[in-house]
Amino acid sequence: MNELLTTVDWSRWQFAMTAIFHWLFVPLTLGLSVIVAVMESIYLKTGDSRWLKTTKFWMTLLAINFAVGVASGIILEFEFGTNWSNYSWFVGDIFGAPLAIEGILAFFLEATFGAVMFFGWGKVSPKFHLLSTWLTAIGASISALWILVANAWMQYPTGMEFDPVQMRNVMANFWDLFSGVAVNKFFHAVFSGWALAGVFVIAVSAVFLLCNSNRDFAIRSIKTSGWIGLAGLLLCMYTGDGSAVEVTRTQPMKLAAMEGLYQGSEGQSIVAFGIINPDKRYDNDEPPFLFEISIPKGLSILARHDMDAFVPGINDIIDGYDMVDGQPVNTVSYAERIVRGRDAQKAIRDFGQGLREADSVQMEKAESVLAENYKYFGYGYFNSPGEAVPPVALTFYAFHAMVILGSYFLLYYIVALLLAYRAEAWLTHSRWLHVVAILSAPLMWICSEAGWIVAEVGRQPWTVQDLLPVNAAISDIPASSVMVTFWIFAIIFTLLLCAETSIMINWIRKATHTDIEK
Numbered sequence: 001m002n003e004l005l006t007t008v009d010w011s012r013w014q015f016a017m018t019a020i021f022h023w024l025f026v027p028l029t030l031g032l033s034v035i036v037a038v039m040e041s042i043y044l045k046t047g048d049s050r051w052l053k054t055t056k057f058w059m060t061l062l063a064i065n066f067a068v069g070v071a072s073g074i075i076l077e078f079e080f081g082t083n084w085s086n087y088s089w090f091v092g093d094i095f096g097a098p099l100a101i102e103g104i105l106a107f108f109l110e111a112t113f114g115a116v117m118f119f120g121w122g123k124v125s126p127k128f129h130l131l132s133t134w135l136t137a138i139g140a141s142i143s144a145l146w147i148l149v150a151n152a153w154m155q156y157p158t159g160m161e162f163d164p165v166q167m168r169n170v171m172a173n174f175w176d177l178f179s180g181v182a183v184n185k186f187f188h189a190v191f192s193g194w195a196l197a198g199v200f201v202i203a204v205s206a207v208f209l210l211c212n213s214n215r216d217f218a219i220r221s222i223k224t225s226g227w228i229g230l231a232g233l234l235l236c237m238y239t240g241d242g243s244a245v246e247v248t249r250t251q252p253m254k255l256a257a258m259e260g261l262y263q264g265s266e267g268q269s270i271v272a273f274g275i276i277n278p279d280k281r282y283d284n285d286e287p288p289f290l291f292e293i294s295i296p297k298g299l300s301i302l303a304r305h306d307m308d309a310f311v312p313g314i315n316d317i318i319d320g321y322d323m324v325d326g327q328p329v330n331t332v333s334y335a336e337r338i339v340r341g342r343d344a345q346k347a348i349r350d351f352g353q354g355l356r357e358a359d360s361v362q363m364e365k366a367e368s369v370l371a372e373n374y375k376y377f378g379y380g381y382f383n384s385p386g387e388a389v390p391p392v393a394l395t396f397y398a399f400h401a402m403v404i405l406g407s408y409f410l411l412y413y414i415v416a417l418l419l420a421y422r423a424e425a426w427l428t429h430s431r432w433l434h435v436v437a438i439l440s441a442p443l444m445w446i447c448s449e450a451g452w453i454v455a456e457v458g459r460q461p462w463t464v465q466d467l468l469p470v471n472a473a474i475s476d477i478p479a480s481s482v483m484v485t486f487w488i489f490a491i492i493f494t495l496l497l498c499a500e501t502s503i504m505i506n507w508i509r510k511a512t513h514t515d516i517e518k
Helices: 002-046 047-083 085-119 128-156 179-208 215-250 250-259 296-305 314-319 334-354 362-381 392-422 426-429 431-457 480-511
Strands: 158-163 168-171 270-276 291-297 321-324 328-332 462-464
Touching: 002 047, 002 128, 002 179, 002 215, 002 431, 002 480, 047 085, 047 215, 047 480, 085 128, 085 158, 085 168, 128 179, 128 462, 158 270, 158 362, 179 215, 179 392, 179 480, 215 250, 215 296, 215 392, 215 426, 250 314, 250 392, 270 296, 270 314, 270 362, 270 392, 296 362, 314 321, 314 334, 392 426, 392 431
Parallel strands: none
Antiparallel strands: 158 168, 270 291, 321 328
């Protein structure tokens, strides 16, 4: 058992590390590809060669980031087979479908037209080149679509059914994968990429202003990326609201962890800022927070769009209690879910025995029990309700970091655009503004990564919500193997990140010493 737990822990750390590194590159590709496409569109419309030089500069940075992102993403997908083979067997029929489509459709779209975009200058017509640029940007978003559909299915499994003969889940309705969870997750992630890329372009443009180089180029870049980034951030906030509603409906325990909420109430307040009490558990009477500042009725509005709605906390969910329209509603308690999950697991074993012995009566009886209890199958792996509670502190802090930084960047974009249009001279010469813009770039990456931490840590201990916990999803491999590959990947990813950063910095430094627009 100790070896199993160690393998689980190392496998989780390895996948988390790989995903975090990969997400450093993905949102920049999603957003910068759109910014470059808009810039090239302006060039084709105006015929102004300055826009051509501007487009080529940012396209080079896009190419560098795109290449590293592809390399890290390939390793991430292979880990499902190496470290999580039980997961791949149990739900691979569903989870593998969108990943296969992503590889066949989106990746080839990106690769084909990306090659034309990066290397086709002067070799194809300007209109076809512009089409290739837009198709590359669209291909990147389509690639994200299928990956996020697969991830959303892990958060809210639908469109499948369990086949006791194969002892695995099979696809029942492909289109059910496009649930409200998937739609909101896709648009939220893509628009967050726009917002991140906008901050990146403004930060790099600030480097030019700080070096007193290519001022017109920098201001032009700030204006273009500022509008795209602001639009992305506002749309990200809108889809974030939709995601909160979906989480309330499909993953109430995650929402409770996001707010550090143990005991719900009607007209539930939302914590604007707080310090989690490290001694608080679902089964003790410690206060949830050492300090908090709350907004009255805020969580009820966010979760259910009703300022007087009841929002259940961790203890309510464990006890099987909710309230709808002011009336108490009894849901299935976690203690009962554990019992019913074990009934489902026993029914699978009974069906298998009946199948081997050609006992149709036993098989029919087992199928009946399984149909009643399968939705709680995963809870049968737990010994107590507390094992199904996610890490509250990490989920809480990640969520609030995302919200606070997102609010900061809304102000950031408004100020940047106002200065670019109304106070260009001040923006050009105020060195402290340039420093703030540059230092804000890493904060945007922290905001983006925090969003993924909320999504993934808040789902724990599940690989597939309510269906398959992490300790039942791993491969039967020694922990030492995972430890070795963890450090190998950590070194490789660090080198890739250093290489990308170094190449980008050298390209930017070289550009600050030349006239880009000549």
